[in-house]
Each structure stands twice: as structure tokens, then as C-alpha cells.
Amino acid sequence: MIGLESILAFKHELIISFSIFMLLFIFVGSNGVKPSTLVHLVNTLLLGSSLFFLFEPTDALLFNDMFQSNALIQLQKSILSFGLLLISALSFDWLKQHRNLLEFYLLLLSSLLGMFFMLSSANLLFFYLGLELATIPLAAAANFQLDKRKSAEAAIKLILSSAFSSAILLLGVSFIYGLCGSLHYAAIAQNLEVNILSQFAFVLLFSGFAFKMSVVPFHLWTADVYEGSPVAVTAFLSVVSKSAIAFVFIQVLYKVFHNLEATYVLSLAVVSVLTVLIGNLFAMRQENIKRFLAFSSIAQVGYILFALIGSATLSQTAVIYFMLVYLVSNLAAFGVVGVISDYTGKENISDYKGFYQENKFLSWTLAIALFSLAGVPPTAGFFGKFFLLLAAASKGYYLLISFAALNMVVSFYYYLRVVKNIFMEKNETPILAISLAPITKIALIICLAGILFIGLYGPIYEYIASYTNLL
């Protein structure tokens, strides 16, 4: 029976589906609607969705045990909605003029809905469904700079590599079905034995995830897609989509594969070392700031993988907390980059020379966002990174952690390189003063407030910890 209580368990899905239907049935074909009205309407609904975590969480297992919900999942969904809300506000100027505004929202909202299904899945098949729903619209969205060939290239690369990784993931899923006779998480967790085949299945499944999170050696699509897509889509890919996959991955890892701890620790260790190293080395050499952010986000994922090696509760809290921090920091950075690319078309790091001369607010925003990504206090990034490594250290592996810590120093170099260009280099023809739309400015200020207070204000971490401790 589906009562009111159960409906509350999928309230996030309901509000997003409602938005999609509203866009489809009310606005398609009606030419009289002003773009800004549409944007504000969607933003309001997203705000509602991101505030849903305030509701009393309901634990539920619905639809033939396909769909689960609990406090943590509810919180994660709210975080993702908040991310999309910020992206929508930050790229207001770009969206307002775009002739396919409606389709843009349709695609991103569908993708978000797919992520919600993915998060709530209690069955690998349902998870796969959510995953595809989350990915395919993104490929279309990547093509949204319709006049640029690079954008089309990005879309093709994204769809091909996603399809490929989905195939690998499905192969893993089918092996697991063969081994356990069921695709329900609970049944797999119970029946999975440690043998070569199950280990192989895990590696296949892990590769699928690794593709989506752009973990080395499955990262090759990332930089090209990020560079070609419009900034809003890049931000969505690198923040919201990545967070969603990371959240699901933690769930699957600790809930389904805890029997295979030795295997997953080994694979995580190898892959995280590679990811951090390659991400950092390539980020140093980039000239295009979107590519630069792409490689830096590859490295950031590497740190998350390090944290997963530690004890389950600590790691889970640290990763969710870090994703929240990463969301505000990275969106602030993408927000500024997007505004600049929108007004001037400039996307190279060397274009940022002397940026501080005319744009003080944007410069400080970008600098603080980069400091947070680098992990310098008092920004939230420091707390995020520190807790990640602290969680990773809970089971020893100190050499691995030393490696991660030293890599953070390397990453410091390339973040500071951008800061150096902004503040220290002189430029005869700097980027002129940019006037921001009020809603964009508010979104940037919210990001900044998040960067400065999420860390310093302890109860936020405790709030997440109180939910992960329950599991």
C-alpha cells in the first residue's frame, strides 16, 4: 500500500517530476512566457526541493523493494537540488538569451530525476535505470552551445564514453546476478562470496563507476567534454553529476560489497594514487581554465577515493561533507568563469592577468573558491580535506596518506598560479568591469558564505555525522 507516509518518501522525485510536467504541458507551445519568469519558477521549485531535508526523514522500502529512502538519501537529494539551483542562478544571463531555454531545463531536470532514482535504488537494475536517465540528457545538454563545433564534439564524446562504460557496468551486474541470483542490494550483500568471479564482477562494476566519476584511467573524456560544453553544463557534470555518482558509490561499496573489503581497498588504493597524480600533473599544464578545472576535479575525486579506504562511518561522513564543500567551492569558481566567458568569450588562464584591476568582487570570489579547492583555511575546503584524510587514516595506510597529502601541496601550485595571474600580473588590457545580474550575484554570495561558514560552523558536520552513524 502506498499511503501518505510513502509518498513523503519520494517527495524529491515528485517535485522534480512536477517541474518537468509543468514545463512540458504548460510552457511548450505557449510563446507568451518571458524567459525570466520560467527561470524563476523552476528556481523556486528547486529551492523547495533543496529545503526538503528539513522534513522529518522517513525510512521506506517501496515498489517491490526497488526504492529505498532514509534520512541520508534525503539529505543527499537536497544537496543535489541545491547544486542545480545554484547553477541555474549563476548562469542566469546566459540562459535568459538562449532560445532553447525550456529544453535546457527539461534536460537538466530529467538528469536530476535520474540521479534521485539512482540514489534511492535498492536494486542494481533500478540503479542502472536511474544512471541512464541521469546520463543521456546530459549528452544532449553538452551540445547546447549550438553554434560551436566543439560543443557537438563534447556531446558525441560524452554519449560514446557513457555508453561504453554502461556496457562494462552491465557486464559486472550480470556476473553478480549469476553469482547471487538476485539484484537486490540486501540479497547481494548476504550471498556474495569472495572468489575470483565476484572480484572480477566488482572490478567491472567499479570501472563503470570510475568512468562516470572520471577516475584515472577512465578519465580521457573529461577534459574535452568540459571544454566543449557550455559552462553551466560543465558545472553540472563536474559538481552535481559527480556528487551523485560518489554518493551512490559509497552506498554500494559499504552496503553491498563489504564482503570484498580486501579487493576494494586494493583497487581503491591503486586507482586513487593514479587519479590524484595524473589529475595534478595535467592540471599544471592547462591553459584553458575549463580544462584546468576539469583536471583539478579529477584530482579532487582522487582524494575522495582515498577517504573511502577508511572506516565506513567516518569515510561516509567525510565524503558527504566534502561533496557539500566541493559543491559550493567549485560552483563559485565555475560561476565566475561562466560570467567571464559569457561577457568576453575569454577562457584562458592568461586572460585573467590583471583581472583584479577592474573586478574586485569577482576576483576575490574566484580566489576564495580556488583556496577552498586547494584546502586552505579558513575556507571550508580545509575542513573537507582534513576530514577526508583523517577518515582515510582510520585504518592505517599512512604512506598512502602521505602521498595524498603531498599531492595536495602540488595542487596548491596550480591553484595559486591562477591567483597569481589575477592579483600579481600586470596587464595593459585587462578584462573590463563586469556588471552582474542580481540573481547571479546572490548565488555567488551564497557560495561564498557557504565556503566561509560550512567549515567554521561545526554543527553542519555533526548533522551529517548524526545520520551516517545511524546506518
Added chain:
Amino acid sequence: MNLLLLLIFPLVTALFVLSAKDYKQSRSIALVGSGIQLLATFYLLVQYLIAKETLASNFIFFEQNFTWFPSLGINFHIGIDGISLAMILLTSLVVMAGILVSFTMEHLHKEFYFLLLLLSLGAYGFFISLDLFTLFFFLEVAVIPKFLLIGIWGSGAKEKSAMKLALMLMGGSAFIAIGLFGLYYFSSQAGARTFDMLQMAQYPISVSAQLFFFPFLFVGFGVFTALFPFHTWVPDGHSSAPTAASMFLAGISMKLGGYGCLRVATYLMPDAAAYYAPIIIALATIAIIYGAFATLMQTDLKYINAYSSISHCGFVILGIGMLNETAIVGAVMQMVSHGLMTALFFAAIGMMYQRTHTRLVAQLGGLLKVMPFISALFIIAGLCSLGLPGFSGFVSEMTIFVGAWQNPNVWYRLATILACASIVVTAVYILRAAGSSVMGEIKNQHFLNITDARWNEKFAAILLLSAIVIIGVAPFLVTDILSPSASILMEKILNHKSL
């Protein structure tokens, strides 16, 4: 006194600076703020002396504890003892002097004073922290302001120096972080994990864990205090930085490292400290001698002071490595004394550079005739640096040597003798630099138009100078504050020696 005030004053001042209209306003706001802070630290000193009188056996005073991340055992735990009090006094003096000498800062003035105050906030927070997470937090807070101060307002190859300094300090921090993780997981039981230094000190850490993690912590903090071979950021960083930032870097920032080596590494892992003492002493001796000889080769005044700082900070590490009360008191005194002396030195160099537009010894000369006050300052700072009696340098170095000699080990005594001997080299470079830049004939006719120090510069100099002389003439004032705290530290260090 409520120690939070020490953090609130700089923060409020920094925020007020942002509202200033022109550089005169922002400098007055910064000056008033740092003046209030200086008075507050003196008030704290008085309060401490009174409290010490009534509660002689107490270790930590003015303690406050707020929960921050309770599930991880992280608290915002602050309090001071004599050693941290001395460092706080040093900080407030140097900050005040630094703001006084940078009165003509017009380029991006708001940002300049804001970052300078933020930097001082990091130092105050570091010295009052009793929780290792808080301590680490404040240690890193200070890195970015340093990077920006050098990179934006510096001179010479400023971007390169700024980057080098930031990366090396972050590298040091990475090592410290790993040491902290080790302490966290080995100094308590599951379920009661804590970053609280006082609680960690109660819980014996297994010797094997100490041996593994001590190097991380000591090297990490060592980078900050220019421990050989991690000293290479010092010369570039100090010489590219604007005057106030050099004063701060050499005067306070390098002391963060020394304080951390003593307070965190040695205090919490005494067995490992004893085990590694020979290596520490060897590195310190190398730093002392290498620093002194490297200074001989320098032609730029700022480089001279930077390399001599490496040598002087070597004494701090030497004192800590000797692991006895006298040497440790000497090490802390050396930190205070070097902080004051080097700040005075950089201030004098800054004033000379501003007027003559050169820092090369070969191009200067005869400055005593045109700017007697500044030249006198320069000479006094030099004499203090080479350890002339009557100044703080003599007292602190003497205390370290006396402490070091108490150790009967032949090699330790050899190190002490070598360190002593380095003072001769110091005398050579100081007297040479002073002789050819200040004395003699005026080498450049432009120098004739130079004016002497203005009131703000004189005020800054007198502030630092009086502290140097007071410590030099009446060292018991300082040792009275330091000794009780040092002996409590030592008690813990000696009690747990199980190797």
C-alpha cells in the same frame, strides 16, 4: 582576561580596514587596532603574573573550551602558559612595529593592512591553541596572506619567491598533518579520540608509533623554522617581501615552527625526541654554521639578514634538541630575542631601502652622516645579532650554551663548541656590513638629500629596541615567566623517557 579578545581585536580591525576611504584612514585604523592589541597583551601579562602568584602550581591559565566537532573530538580549546605568553607579546610588538613602518603604503592599501592583520590573527590563534586541530588551522591561516603580501607588494622576483614560500610551507603543513593523524589515532582509545594536547599528554603513545610519527611533525614544523635542509624558502621569501611582511616572516612566522617543535613534537612524543636528539642537534649545528658562512657571501642587506636568521634559528633547534630545562628556556628566549632583533633589522633595512633605493652593501656608504637615527638602529640590530652583552641576543644564546654544556655527551659538547664558534663568523659579516654601508664616505651624491626617520619609524624602532634592551639588561623578567612553564614541560619529557 578572555583570550578570545586576542582573536577578536585583529579580526574586527581587519574588517574595519575594509571600510577605509584612503590609505591614511586604513593605516590609522590598523594602527589603532594593533595598539589596542598591544595594550591588551600587556594587560594579559599583568593578569598572568597575578594569577601565577596565587596559583603557582597551575600549568595553563585563562583556559576556555568550546566544542567544535564533538564527534571527532575536536574542540576549540585555548589557554596560555608562560611560553605562549612570551610569544604573544612578541607578536603584538612586531605587528605594531610592522604597521608603523609601512605608513607610506598607498598601493592597494586596504588589502595590505587586511592581510597583515589576518596574518597576525593566525599567529595569535596558533600561540593560544591547546587543541591540535585549532593549532593547525591557525598555522595554515597564515600561509595565504604571506603569499599575497609577497606576491603583490614585494620586490625583485616576487612571484617566484611567493610561490616557493607558499609551497614549502604547505609541504611542511602536509607533514604536520600526517603527524597529527598519528597522534590522533595512537594517543587515545577508540571512542575517546581527541586532538586535545593536554589530554594527549596524559596518554602514553607507544614508542614505535612515536618513532614513526615524530619525524613528520618535527620536519613539518622544522620547515617553518628553517631547519636545514628545508631552509631554502627563507632567503628568497624574506628578501622579496615588503618590509612589514619580512619583519613578520622572520620575527614571528619562523617562531611558529620553533614553538611547534617544542610544544607539539617534543612535548607529546618525548621518547622519540630523545631517540632522534643526535640527528636534531646535527641538523641544528649544520644550520648554524652553514647559515653563518652563507651570510658571508651575501651582498644584499636583506639576504644577509635572511641567512643570518637561518643561523639564529638553528640555535632554537639546538636548544630544543638538548632536552634540558636551561636549554629550552634559552631556546624560547632566543625565539623572542631573534624575533625582536630581526624585526628591527628588517625595519632598518626597509627604511634605508626606501630612501636610497638600493640594498646592495657595495652601493651604500656613509649613511651615518645623512640618517644617523636609522644607521644607529642598523648598527644596534647588528650588535644584538652578534650577541653583544646588554642586548637580548647575548642572554639567550648564553642560556642555550649553558644548557647545552650540561649534557656530558662528547658529541653534544662538540656541537656546542661549533655553535659557539659561529659567533665569530657572525661578527665578521655584521661588522663588515655595518662598516661599509653605514660608515665611511658617502658613495652616492643623491644620498645627501635623504631625510632621517620620521616619527612613526622612530616609534616602531624604539618599541622593538626597548624590548631588546630590557631583556638584555634584566633577563630574569623573562626567565621568571618562562622557567615554570618550561620545567613543567621538562617534567613530562623526562618522566616518560623509556628508551
